[in-house]
Amino acid sequence: MKSQISNSSNCRDAFPPVATCGCAKRPRYERRGGPCGRRPRATTRVAPTSALALLFAATLALAIPAFAAHPFYTEVTIFHQKDDGYFIHRIPALLTTDKGTLLAFCEARSESASDAAPTDVVLRRSLDNGQTWTPAQVVAHFPGFTVGNPAPVQDRKTGVIWLPLTANPAGDTEKEIVENSPRGTRTVWITHSDDDGTTWATAQEITSTTKEPNWTWYATGPGNGIQLADGRLVIPCDYKVAGTKELFAHVIYSDDDGKTWKIGGSAGPQTNESAVVQLDDGSLLLNMRSYAGQHRRAIAYSHDGGLTWSPVQLDPALIEPVCEASFIRYTTVKDGGKNRLLFANPADTVRDRMTVRLSYDEGKTWPVSRLVDEEFSEYSSLAVLKDMTIGLLYTKGPGKPTPDKGWFPPTNPEIVFAHFNLEWLTQGKDHLRKP
Numbered sequence: 001m002k003s004q005i006s007n008s009s010n011c012r013d014a015f016p017p018v019a020t021c022g023c024a025k026r027p028r029y030e031r032r033g034g035p036c037g038r039r040p041r042a043t044t045r046v047a048p049t050s051a052l053a054l055l056f057a058a059t060l061a062l063a064i065p066a067f068a069a070h071p072f073y074t075e076v077t078i079f080h081q082k083d084d085g086y087f088i089h090r091i092p093a094l095l096t097t098d099k100g101t102l103l104a105f106c107e108a109r110s111e112s113a114s115d116a117a118p119t120d121v122v123l124r125r126s127l128d129n130g131q132t133w134t135p136a137q138v139v140a141h142f143p144g145f146t147v148g149n150p151a152p153v154q155d156r157k158t159g160v161i162w163l164p165l166t167a168n169p170a171g172d173t174e175k176e177i178v179e180n181s182p183r184g185t186r187t188v189w190i191t192h193s194d195d196d197g198t199t200w201a202t203a204q205e206i207t208s209t210t211k212e213p214n215w216t217w218y219a220t221g222p223g224n225g226i227q228l229a230d231g232r233l234v235i236p237c238d239y240k241v242a243g244t245k246e247l248f249a250h251v252i253y254s255d256d257d258g259k260t261w262k263i264g265g266s267a268g269p270q271t272n273e274s275a276v277v278q279l280d281d282g283s284l285l286l287n288m289r290s291y292a293g294q295h296r297r298a299i300a301y302s303h304d305g306g307l308t309w310s311p312v313q314l315d316p317a318l319i320e321p322v323c324e325a326s327f328i329r330y331t332t333v334k335d336g337g338k339n340r341l342l343f344a345n346p347a348d349t350v351r352d353r354m355t356v357r358l359s360y361d362e363g364k365t366w367p368v369s370r371l372v373d374e375e376f377s378e379y380s381s382l383a384v385l386k387d388m389t390i391g392l393l394y395t396k397g398p399g400k401p402t403p404d405k406g407w408f409p410p411t412n413p414e415i416v417f418a419h420f421n422l423e424w425l426t427q428g429k430d431h432l433r434k435p
Contacts (some may be wrong), residue, residue, distance in 0.1 A: 023404075024036055030342070064278040066312055068431040071424040076176065078104050078124055079415040084136060089115045089122075091222050091417050093150040093381045094393040098159060100386030102126040105139065105163070105195045106415055107148040118170040119146040121163075129385055130419050139163065139200045140191060146170050151221025151235050155257050161193045162258045164220040164235050165203065166383035177217045178240055186211075192258065204335070206261050210252045215239040217247075223275050223326055223381050229282065230274060231256055234306050236286065238272035247276040249288045249298075251306040267309035275327035276306070279362045280339055286364075287327040287343070288312070295319055295349045299363070317366045318343065321351050326382040330358070330422075337433030340422075344372075344380045344392055350401045351378045354394055370425050372418055376401050391419040391427070403428050 072395050079089035086108040093105040104124045109295050110115040121140040131187035140147045140163075147167040154161045169183045177186055188210045191203040211218055217240040225235040233254040240247045248268030255288030267274075271288040278284055290312075297318035298311040315371045318325075332339055342365050347355035354377035358368035373396050380394035397413035422430055 013434060016371075024105070024424055041292075043101070054063075055370065069087070069421055069423050071421060071428055073131075073418065073420040073424045075416050075418045076130070077414045077418045079106055079108075079122075079136070081412050082107070082413055084122075086110055086120075087117065087413050087415065090395060090413075091148055091150070091379055092393040092395060093152055093222055093224060094383040094391055095152040095154065095161070095224060096383045097154055097157060097161065097196050098156065098386055099196050100127075101196050101226070102130055102383070102391065102417075103152065103161070104415075104417065105150040105152065106393075107150075108138075110135075111182075114173075115174045116168075116171055117148060118144070118232065119149055120147050121147055121165060123197065124172065128373075129387065129389070130391060130417050140165055140203055142167055142203075144170055145248050146172075147224045149220045151223055151225050152237065153225030153227060155233060155234055156227055157231060159194065160258060161197055162225070162233065162254075163191050163193075163200070164206075164225070164237075164252070164261075165189045165191070167170050167222050168220055173288060174217050178242075178322070180216065185216060186216060188220065188252075190258075190261070210237075210261050210263055211239070212263065214242045216242050220233065220252075222324060222379065224328070224383070226276055226278060228278050228284075230305070230313060231255070231257075232305055234259075234264070234276055236274040236276045236283070238274065239266075247272050249286060249300075251276060251286070253306055253330075264306040265302060265308040267298075267312055270335060271298045271312060273324040275325065276365070277329050280332060281362075285327075285363050287315075287318075287325065289320065289322060291322065295321065297345075315363075318345070318357075319347050319349070321346050321349050322349055324379045326380045326392070328382045328384065329430065330384055331388075338390070342382050342390065344382050344394070346377050349370075352400050354380065354392075354396065355427060356382075356392060358430075368426055368430075370427075375399060376413070385419075389419060389421045390418075394418065 053123045089106050091107040095103045107119050108122045109119045111117050122136045123139045126133045145167050147346050149166045152163045161313040168186045172181045186208045191200050191204040193200050220237050220272050235252050238249045246269040248266040249271040250266040251264035253264050270291040274288040276286050286300045288298040296314040300312050327343050330340040330342045343357040347353045354372040357366040359366050376397040378395045383391045
């Protein structure tokens with residue numbers, strides 16, 4: 001199938017353009033190092049000096065970040081609303097493979113924007129850090145069904161990319177499924193790729209091991225799964241309990257390289273779409289969409305690999321409009337000089353103001369935030385690229401939503417790929433360093 005490739009992009013820099021090394025008109029903040037953070041080569045002979053001066057010079061050299069880079073931000077549309085004859089594209093998921101390939105998934109809905117519309121899962125791939133993208137390919141198509149909620153994860157040991165999905169008969173709304181629609185319920189599926197996302201196996205149903213009989217509505221992700229240090233694959237999910245109004249976030253997991261999947265612990269109630277990160281002490285932090293009426297994200301911790309979860313708390317720093325969000329690890333002390341977590345969501349009580357945040361203390365506080373888009377925005381998915389820059393796949397649209405008009409934008413929503421680095425996010429105040 002064919003898909004448009006946008007040749008236009010928007011570029012924003014945090015600072016004015018930086019002169020190349022050796023230019024006499026280099027800005028003041030750049031004069032002690034080149035654009036890549038390297039000290040310029042000395043052009044005069046250095047006379048012998050005191051031990052104190054040598055110590056000072058060595059200290060100064062160590063203070064210069066090893067990976068300092070010029071701040072940059074670019075943005076390009078990956079899925080236009082009506083690409084390939086679909087009615088709308090929504091629910092993005094982004095994954096960087098071990099080979100550095102970017103996989104941009106989303107739901108491609110036919111006939112309407114409804115969650116109950118006939119829906120396929122489609123994919124575009126980039127081999128050059130998001131500069132160009134392949135035409136869209138269909139990863140999952142169930143005739144007469146809605147299939148979606150992509151939540152990919154790659155197994156480090158085998159290289160296999162696993163993609164859990166959920167499905168139900170097209171036309172059945174969430175309300176009807178909760179009320180036990182006679183046409184069918186939500187089912188859980190998984191497909192996989194062993195060639196870097198180029199081709200995908202026929203999806204297999206895993207409902208019997210991942211969904212309890214008294215669960216009605218069910219969703220995987222959306223966004224991404226993770227692999228723990230011990231090799232366990234963990235996918236954040238959510239469900240509703242039959243005969244009640246209770247909704248819970250939970251996880252499913254695999255300890256055999258994706259061959260079989262089991263139900264993990266639940267966190268709730270009044271939570272659903274979630275994202276999970278493994279912390280530096282080995283515990284897990286689950287970050288959840290909350291229906292507690294406070295417009296704040298819910299969080300819970302697990303100390304047994306996701307089998308059980310602590311009581312739910314609300315994070316006062318993470319405002320939300322009751323919407324999905326993205327939450328990933330960026331660096332550890334070992335691979336980037338310090339622990340860093342990233343979080344992205346519409347930081348408002350309505351779906352606008354897409355914002356990326358940065359935590360240095362494993363999610364306890366979020367001292368850094370940067371506005372990405374002031375107008376309508378909603379679902380998002382973060383990924384760390386092979387070169388340690390950051391990608392954000394998110395839905396945006398013109399205009400600003402209001403509480404009386406609900407979540408949907410006025411016209412032409414699209415899914416865009418934003419690409420930026422740590423220097424842009426922190427406005428030049430932080431750089432990657434060698435451990």
